Amino acid sequence: MKKVAIGIDVGGTNTAIGVVDQDGQVMVKNSIPTPSHGDIDRYINDLTNAVNELIHSVKLVNADLEVLGIGIGAPNGNYYNGTIEYAPNLSFKGVVHFVELLRKNYPTMKALALTNDANAAAIGEMIYGGAKHMKNFVMYTLGTGVGSGVVVNGDLVYGHDGFAGECGHTTLIPGGRLCGCGAKGHLEAYCSAPGMKRTAFEIMVRDNAVDSLLANKSFKELDSKAIYDAAVHGDKVALEVFEQTGKWLGQGLADTVHHLSPEAIFLFGGPTAAGEFIFKPTRESMEAHLLPIFKNKIKILPSELKPGDAAIVGASALVWKEIEK
Amino acid sequence: MKKVAIGIDVGGTNTAIGVVDQDGQVMVKNSIPTPSHGDIDRYINDLTNAVNELIHSVKLVNADLEVLGIGIGAPNGNYYNGTIEYAPNLSFKGVVHFVELLRKNYPTMKALALTNDANAAAIGEMIYGGAKHMKNFVMYTLGTGVGSGVVVNGDLVYGHDGFAGECGHTTLIPGGRLCGCGAKGHLEAYCSAPGMKRTAFEIMVRDNAVDSLLANKSFKELDSKAIYDAAVHGDKVALEVFEQTGKWLGQGLADTVHHLSPEAIFLFGGPTAAGEFIFKPTRESMEAHLLPIFKNKIKILPSELKPGDAAIVGASALVWKEIEK
Structure with missing residues (x-):
């Protein structure tokens, strides 16, 4: 049967x-x-x-x-x-x-x-x-928001009240960008798809980058797919968005490692389709933020679930x- | 027997x-x-x-x-x-x-x-x-450094490699104070006993507070006990050290809650002897940083282990x- x-x-x-x-x-x-x-x-x-x-x-x-x-x-x-x-x-x-x-x-x-x-x-x-044989790993889902799920000793961590695993709402930049939850500086406000959009406009503002491939879209319209397409075409702003997003995400992942020491962190969601554009700076930033005992140990992997x-x-x-x- | x-x-x-x-x-x-x-x-x-x-x-x-x-x-x-x-x-x-x-x-x-x-x-x-009947809690030890231990479902979390629970080395202020580990902006550099000393001098520098009870000690000499004694005597600098340390610690504890949703966080070590001087601002800051689903749920408690x-x-x-x- x-x-x-x-x-x-x-x-x-x-x-x-x-x-x-x-x-x-x-x-x-x-x-x-x-x-x-x-x-x-x-x-x-x-x-x-x-x-x-x-x-x-x-x-x-x-x-x-x-x-x-x-x-x-x-x-x-x-x-x-x-x-x-x-x-x-x-x-x-x-x-x-x-x-x-x-x-x-x-x-x-x-x-x-x-x-x-x-x-x-x-x-x-x-x-x-991809976590079939793993007992300790963390999943970050990057999309409109940033969600996460924590697995310890083969079981999902629900915590005392059933709500554990809200890593998207850890503070990345004290007093920083407004998050969807109303607080400031959360990882989600930087590393979600809308967070990447905000970063793109931040860079265009700083450099007055009217020639960027991203400069033709409205604040409402621009999405992470457009940033990826522009990066593929070598657009400087788009490339810096991925660099900067990876730096922020890597900092957040290092915090997670310092809590949990997982075997791997899986990334899932739209922005991860950009592959090494996002994985490389994330990996480098995480490593730079890790204590020596954790360096070169923790894998950052793309989710194997079909989008x-x-x-x-x-x-x-x-x-x-x-x-x- | x-x-x-x-x-x-x-x-x-x-x-x-x-x-x-x-x-x-x-x-x-x-x-x-x-x-x-x-x-x-x-x-x-x-x-x-x-x-x-x-x-x-x-x-x-x-x-x-x-x-x-x-x-x-x-x-x-x-x-x-x-x-x-x-x-x-x-x-x-x-x-x-x-x-x-x-x-x-x-x-x-x-x-x-x-x-x-x-x-x-x-x-x-x-x-x-104090955690005898708890299945999910976190311990922060504040001393020369800041250590931590994470308990999930009644078991200590060791992670993939045996080193989980280094919450003192999560990033609190990107690019901030030099930490003992060589990285910058870690919680330990702000919320340890030496971190409190650094905060005291930071405030004295800012306000040119030559009249503070803390102004008679060298940078090497000043410790968290002296800051506590000065706070008891109403010293403005000392009181602000506790306020500020609590703000930082509360931000860090909120990150821990967003990972793990524990029933309680226990604080242990020298600086916690200051009681409400440190517990009150820590509690307030943690609550301010929490998602609504976690608010007014998580206890911050003094360790019951004898120092x-x-x-x-x-x-x-x-x-x-x-x-x-």
Whole structure:
């Protein structure tokens, strides 16, 4: 009998759902809007219908299939309580007992578990990806924000309250750039995709770089993909953005190493598609910030999760991790 | 039969040895010089003689005694290998196989384990002190340097290579003060006892504070005890030192919370004797730096280990932790 897991990624706009096999391959997937109506019961029902349809469609092809569980990645997801708590970008207010509500519709499902998206990505890396044989590693997800997941002795670190692994909100530059969370100088304000955009404009302002390939785009429009394309064409501003972003990120990763001494740090997300443009300065900066006992030991690796499916695949990995216990 | 553990603290100048009971009480203690001759075999022999003498003396009083093991706290101590590696302040060069060498003299001892002093203090807090019922906490030791020990799910985090928990060397102010390790801007350069001294002179320089109670001491002479005494007398410079140190430390502790979400952070060492002078601004700063999901949750507590014996007691706690496994 083929065993599969359901992965659900609750995003601000859409909720992606996929049926994932033990090798991390997405067999079928779908998505429904994450509603703005704030009615959690209605959302859970819509979600249940979408999940059941997917299971049905995959069973048409392979009748001999066991669905072991459902893993959910969600902003402000609390693993211990199965709740989403005060997520600023969702319409559901306060503490939402997500797993408890979903459990009513799946009373016999072996595993139902929820965590935040970056934690799910870390578990995905451990179950299906480049961290398969690692017991101690950290995952940084670089995108609109910067998330992270910490693995110690083969287990994800949830901490005392279920929320551990918010490395994007460590302070990089005291009193520095405004972060999305309202505080100042956080790593996320420098090393996320919008952070890179801000760096690009900072450099153009400093050098009055009207000839840069990046000088034709508005502050709203410019994204990390455009910066990468410009860097490939040798644009000086774009190249410096990667240098500077790597310097900042390396400083942050060194702080993480000094806390946890991991075997590797995985980087995931849009900006990492730039390869050595971002990996090289990050590696150099991290090494420069490390105590001698940590130098030339800790690998910085690209995530092996496929970009498009990573959120679903990561969430589904929670199921295998639960079954393991 | 009364069970006891030996605790050994390898310091730069002296090596302290104690016999510790299950309640963390030091029954007898002694110390020998940590040699400058660099001959590890000779040192291990001297240490063995001192340990045996202590065991003998305590057995004279209580014949019905079982020594379960020896725990060692040492700079750059590697738990996994039982080694001291490239410790800058010891005369033994390179990698010293401490546990292996000691094992030859104690072939039947149930537990022989080594880690760095801050990790040992964290285990001491967990076995004998204020963290007895905690599964997730962090220990910061403030002294000549700043050490730390991280506990996740009831176990000390050693990381991939045995050296995790060097939070004193996270970057607080990029490009800031020179740290003892040679890097710049590390937490240790601001929040250690010498860091507080530097802050005091920084403030006196800024304000030309010739009337401060601290203005009569040389840069070499001034210590954190004198700053505390001056603060008690309402000295403005001294009071600002604590305010500023707390601001910096709170920023660092928030970074630790964002990594690990502990139940509590314990502070240990000389500067913490100043009580609310240091705890209040540290708490306020940490809270100001925390994401909303972490606010008003994480306790900052004074260590319950007795200052004089803490190093021995912490090292001995390693033994009970090993026996537990």
